[in-house]
Amino acid sequence: MSKLTADLVPLETIRGKAIEESCPIGPHSCPEDAAGRIARAVRDILVALGENPDREGLLETPDRVARMYLDVLGGLHEDPRIHLRKQFSADRHEGAVIVRDIRFHSMCEHHLLPFFGRAHVAYLPDGGRLTGLSKLARTVGVLARRPQLQERLTDQIADAIAEVLDPKAVMVLVEAEHMCMAMRGVRSPGSTTVTTVTRGLWQRDSAARAEILALLRG
Numbered sequence: 001m002s003k004l005t006a007d008l009v010p011l012e013t014i015r016g017k018a019i020e021e022s023c024p025i026g027p028h029s030c031p032e033d034a035a036g037r038i039a040r041a042v043r044d045i046l047v048a049l050g051e052n053p054d055r056e057g058l059l060e061t062p063d064r065v066a067r068m069y070l071d072v073l074g075g076l077h078e079d080p081r082i083h084l085r086k087q088f089s090a091d092r093h094e095g096a097v098i099v100r101d102i103r104f105h106s107m108c109e110h111h112l113l114p115f116f117g118r119a120h121v122a123y124l125p126d127g128g129r130l131t132g133l134s135k136l137a138r139t140v141g142v143l144a145r146r147p148q149l150q151e152r153l154t155d156q157i158a159d160a161i162a163e164v165l166d167p168k169a170v171m172v173l174v175e176a177e178h179m180c181m182a183m184r185g186v187r188s189p190g191s192t193t194v195t196t197v198t199r200g201l202w203q204r205d206s207a208a209r210a211e212i213l214a215l216l217r218g
C-alpha cells in the first residue's frame with residue numbers, strides 16, 4: 001500500500017518556525033513563509049532566464065506564481081482519507097458503486113508541468129458501507145494536488161478507499177495527458193496515458209474484473 005500522507009521536508013531542515021498542528025495530516029513541516037520563499041525562487045528563475053523581473057508585466061509574477069503553486073500543490077497538506085470518513089449504510093445494496101469522469105489536474109513530479117484528465121473509480125461496498133459520491137471526487141482532488149506520478153496517483157486513490165471503506169473490491173482507472181510529453185521533450189501532444197489498479201475480490205475474479213473494467217471505460 002502506498003503512503004497516503006505526503007513525504008514533506010523534516011522539521012529540522014526548515015529554517016524558521018514550523019507550524020506542526022495546523023495540518024490535518026499531523027506533525028510535519030509547513031515551512032514558514034512558503035509564499036515568500038517561492039516568490040524569491042521564481043524571481044531568481046526569471047533573472048536566470050535573462051528576463052527583467054522589474055519590468056511592469058513581471059512585477060507581480062513571483063507572488064502570483066507562489067499563490068498558484070500553493071493552490072495547485074495544496075494537497076500536500078491534506079489527508080485524502082478525511083473525506084471518505086463521511087459514511088452511511090444501505091443494507092440492501094450489494095452491487096458496485098462507480099463514479100466515472102472525475103476531472104483532475106495534477107503536476108508531474110519530474111518536470112513540475114501539469115498532467116490532467118479523468119479518474120474513474122469503482123468499489124464494491126462491504127456490509128452496505130458507503131461514502132458520499134462527491135467524497136470520491138474530493139479524494140481524487142486532494143491526491144492530484146501534489147507533485148505526482150500518474151501510477152502513484154492511481155494507487156493512492158485505491159489505497160485511500162480500501163483503507164477507509166474496507167470494501168470487498170476497488171478499481172481505479174486514470175487517463176491523462178502529460179504536458180511534459182506534449183510541450184517539450186518528445187513533443188507528442190495528444191498522447192494519453194492509462195493506468196489501472198485493482199484491489200480485493202476483483203483482483204482474484206477475472207470475469208468480475210473484466211466487467212468492472214468495461215464499466216469504468218464507459
Ligand SMILES: Nc1nc2c(ncn2[C@@H]2O[C@H](COP(=O)(O)OP(=O)(O)OP(=O)(O)O)[C@@H](O)[C@H]2O)c(=O)[nH]1
Nearest residue numbers: 108109110111148149150151178180181184185186
Ligand atoms: N511512469 C511515469 N513517467 C512519467 C510521469 N510523468 C512524467 N514521466 C516521465 O518521466 C521521465 C523522466 O525521464 P528523464 O530522462 O529523467 O527526463 P527527461 O530527460 O526530461 O525525459 P524526456 O521527457 O524523455 O525528455 C520521462 O520519460 C517522462 O515522460 C508519470 O506520471 N509516470
Ligand SMILES: [Zn+2]
Nearest residue numbers: 108110111180
Ligand atoms: Zn513530466
